[in-house]
Amino acid sequence: MPRAIVLDGKDNVATLIDPGRTGERCALQGEAGGETVLLQDVPFGHKVCIRATAVGADVLKYGQVIGRASAALRVGEHVHVHNVESARGRGDRPKGGER
């Protein structure tokens, strides 16, 4: 079973430290336990959503904001540049991306 590390109890993502396939269960380790069923293939080192997150909400890893959800995130979904975006240094956005 692929392993996924949760770094802080507040996090809504976990980091896979083995490659995961669609439909596979991954074992949560670290600051949360249990299992999450992967809705998509998630490569080694990529993130999976472990807590449903609304569009525009903060994405948390290390208990810190790593960006905001650019689409609603379902539990088990691959979380990456297609559905989370940076809020820093964004010259292409008003106010540099900050809210």
Next chain:
Amino acid sequence: MSRTFLGYPREDGTVGIRNWVAVVSIMDNCNPVTRAIAHAVDGTIPVTTLFVRGQYGRDLQIAYDSLAGMGRNPNIAAVLLVGLEEQTTEEVARRIRPTGKPVEAVHLQPDGTINAIAEGTRRAARMAIRASGLRRVACPMSSLVVGVECGGSDTTSGLTCNPTIGRMADRLIDDGGTVIISETSEFFGAEHLFARRAEDPAVAKAFVDAVTRLEREAIARGMDIRGTNPTPDNIRGGLSTIEEKALGAMAKAGTRPLRGVLGYGEAPKAKGLNFMDAPAPAVENLTAFAAGGCQMIFFGTGVGNPIGNMVAPTVKVSGNVNTLRTMADNVDFDASEIFERGASVAPVGDRLYDYAIEVASGTRTTSEVLDVRETAISRFEPTI
């Protein structure tokens, strides 16, 4: 008993972990001659540069200070400067002479490159023979200044190699040494946590100001930095945003208080942890570390970045099992047991500290033996 390494004490009180003669270009048009001399003489390293000709103001000062800083670096026993003409060469020479180490020069004008190569080879050969007469002696860990870097990062970096380097950094600081972290842009999203570690409000403010200034500059350009930082290989490795990258990058600075904030290539005044405001890309950042007097650099990598610095031996650390398989030739230290065997970071970092003492005492790094080394002084402004 306090620990020591075997190093080369220098006249100015610093200690080298290598004992090279540096052949240093004063400007880009000197590089072919610099390379020819360094190729001809064992015991030398070429320190090349781009630009300098046409630079002025702040950029020219950074260029001269950085070239001289690499010449002053304790790993360098003697310096041969390769210049176009004497006036610009003197700008670098006068910044190195206070160390007391031998500084000589050859010029392309007026006698041409063949004569410059011949005379430079003769001088470098004499300097290399003289330097080889020095012997290593036991030196205190407090004489080490170490840069901590990451490159080719992925999500393993923040969880394996960077915290391992952080543990090593804490051990070195506890033994009286100095550690410099840099890569200003890679604090976007983590600066509030790092600023808390400043020993006083002035240091905290200087650090936050550097990060804020760079972010404002990026925003003022009106462009999207995504795809430049994080880079395409960072993204392939699972890092989604600069904030995520920054939170992992910070781990390589360990846990000790932040004591000083330095400009590009500036040498630290305080022992312990320092921050240097310098661009994040590896080659120019490592060059700034070498110019600031770092004898050694620890470089965490995830998906794999093999580059090392010419003057400061660069120890590549990875905790990514895939990279350790595919790029083993370019990695010096394996931290994969953290994921693969559930090891905690502290003993792996302690083992890295032991390895630091070995490298400081003469064990060579992959980027040295394979000559995967490059120099680039940052350029911030136009030439004229």
